[in-house]
Amino acid sequence: MPVVLDTARVPSADRAEYWHEAVSHTFIPLDVTLLGDAPAPATITSHSLGAVQVSLVQAGPQRVERSAGLIARGGEDHLTLALQHRGTARLSQDGHQVELGPGTFAISDAGRPFAKELPEPFLFTAFHWPRTAGGLTEEDLRVLTATPFSTRDDTARLVAGYLECLSRAAASMEPALASWLAVTALDLLAVLAHERRGCSVPEAPEAALATLARVKDHILRHLGDPDLSPERIAAAHYVSVRHLHKLFRYEGVTVARWIQRHRLDMARRDLARPTPNRPSVAAVATRWGFVSPSHFSRTFRAAYGTSPRDWQASASTGAGEPPLLRGLGRPGR
Numbered sequence: 001m002p003v004v005l006d007t008a009r010v011p012s013a014d015r016a017e018y019w020h021e022a023v024s025h026t027f028i029p030l031d032v033t034l035l036g037d038a039p040a041p042a043t044i045t046s047h048s049l050g051a052v053q054v055s056l057v058q059a060g061p062q063r064v065e066r067s068a069g070l071i072a073r074g075g076e077d078h079l080t081l082a083l084q085h086r087g088t089a090r091l092s093q094d095g096h097q098v099e100l101g102p103g104t105f106a107i108s109d110a111g112r113p114f115a116k117e118l119p120e121p122f123l124f125t126a127f128h129w130p131r132t133a134g135g136l137t138e139e140d141l142r143v144l145t146a147t148p149f150s151t152r153d154d155t156a157r158l159v160a161g162y163l164e165c166l167s168r169a170a171a172s173m174e175p176a177l178a179s180w181l182a183v184t185a186l187d188l189l190a191v192l193a194h195e196r197r198g199c200s201v202p203e204a205p206e207a208a209l210a211t212l213a214r215v216k217d218h219i220l221r222h223l224g225d226p227d228l229s230p231e232r233i234a235a236a237h238y239v240s241v242r243h244l245h246k247l248f249r250y251e252g253v254t255v256a257r258w259i260q261r262h263r264l265d266m267a268r269r270d271l272a273r274p275t276p277n278r279p280s281v282a283a284v285a286t287r288w289g290f291v292s293p294s295h296f297s298r299t300f301r302a303a304y305g306t307s308p309r310d311w312q313a314s315a316s317t318g319a320g321e322p323p324l325l326r327g328l329g330r331p332g333r
Contacts, residue, residue, distance in 0.1 A: 002171060008041040015039040019059070026055055027128055028066070028075030028110045035061035040121065047170035050179025051133035051265045052186070054167045055126045064116045066108075076111040077305055079141070080128045081189070083163055087122030091115075093146040103151040105160060107144045107189075114146070125167045132303045133186065133261060137252075140193035147196070155195050159188045176220055179265055190252050211237065212247045216258075223263050226289045230255045263288045264303050267296070271312040281308045 005022040007015045016039055020032040026044050042059030082089070083105040091098040091106050093114035098106045108114050111131075131141070149156040166181055173181070215237055222228050233255065234244040248255050267288045270279055279287070285296035285308075300308045 003044075003046045005044045005046075006041070007039070007043070012038065015041075019062075023064070026053075027080060027126070028078055029070040029073040031065040031067065031070065033063045033065075035063065035119070047167075048178075048269075049166065049170055049173070049182040050175075051129050051261075051268070052182040053126075053128040054170050055128065056123070056167065057126055058121075058123045059118075060121050061119050063118070066110060066114050068113055071111065071113065074305075077130050077132065078110040078128060079107055079131055079136075079145075080110065080126055081105055081107045081163070082116075083125045083127070083160060083167075085123040085125065087118060087120045087124075089122065089124070090117045090119075091146060096146040098146055098148045100148060103160070105149050105156075105163075106147060107141075109141060109145045125163070127163060127167075127185070129182075129186070130304060133183075133265070136186065136190055136193065139197070140190055143193045143196045144189060149192065155192055159185075159192055162188055175269070179262065180216065180220065183261075187251060208247060208250065211239070212250065215244065215247060219259055220262060223259070223266060224287055224289045226291055228259060228289060260299065263290065264300060267300065267308070268304070268311065271308055278312065281312070284308065 003026075005026065007018055007022070010018045016032075016034045019034065019039065019042055020030075022042075022044060023032050024030050026046060040060035042057075044055050044057050046053055046055040048054075082091075082100070084100045084102055086102060089100040091100065091108060091114065093108055093112060100106055108116070109131075136144070149159070151157040151160050163185060166185055170178065215233060218233060218236060219228065230241050230244055234241045237244075239247075244255060248258060251258060253261075267284050267290075270284045270287065271281070273279065281297070282293040285293045288296075290296035290299065297308055300306075300311070304311065306314075
């Protein structure tokens with residue numbers, strides 16, 4: 001189900017405060033300043049695609065800032081890609097200034113200060129994900145962050161087209177398929193980074209891609225098996241372990257890392273279930289193939305910067321939410 005935040009029924013005098021909390025709640029702690037005398041109605045509609053949160057944002061002129069103080073309050077491990085549909089935007093980060101118009105996109109890194117000015121009514125789709133969820137290296141991120149990508153470029157047009165189709169279909173996708181397709185989106189960004197750096201991306205033969213797709217499907221269906229290993233996966237597909245590792249080089253990630261990424265994503269979703277169906281941390285660890293609750297807790301904290309128990313508590317409906325947002329749900333958590 002989508003999470004919709006809408007200021008249309010909020011009194012005009014309270015609209016700025018509500019919108020500030022809505023934006024920070026949906027993404028990361030931010031300072032939001034509305035421009036103009038009468039704030040226009042604004043909406044955010046969010047869906048979760050595995051580890052990626054997709055949000056359609058429509059609002060009036062405003063300025064958004066992420067300061068060092070706000071970084072200290074959390075969210076520093078997240079990245080946001082904004083695909084502009086209507087209006088213009090100016091993103092400033094790391095000494096770079098990016099001008100965005102319809103059909104362009106750029107990525108901001110929540111771990112460093114940035115500012116974004118939107119001087120006119122706008123519409124964009126934001127893709128928001130933890131940096132541990134994708135196969136992007138730090139070198140990739142240096143190339144992608146605060147860099148304008150236009151659909152006049154062939155690869156950027158392919159990425160933008162895929163992202164737009166993904167966002168349109170978000171409401172109707174099954175969770176496992178959504179998670180898979182979201183991973184593909186992040187892989188496409190890695191390709192874009194490689195191209196921008198002038199690196200060659202190895203071309204995968206059609207037969208290799210077909211085998212890789214079968215392997216991924218097998219892994220997703222056996223995530224709960226604690227004995228799932230490269231050796232057993234390779235044997236199930238009648239290939240050598242060496243060939244299996246070669247297949248995942250096309251993904252830019254190791255087999256073990258790919259498995260761990262998806263186990264963590266499914267565990268994160270389970271922990272966020274509303275009461276009375278919320279499982280225990282130990283049950284979640286067992287369900288998704290972690291060798292022990294303590295191993296699960298260490299892995300989860302390394303990926304998300306918080307313990308599974310604290311994550312579960314923060315996802316409780318109405319618990320710890322800003323006053324104006326209580327009862328509205330928590331997308332992507």
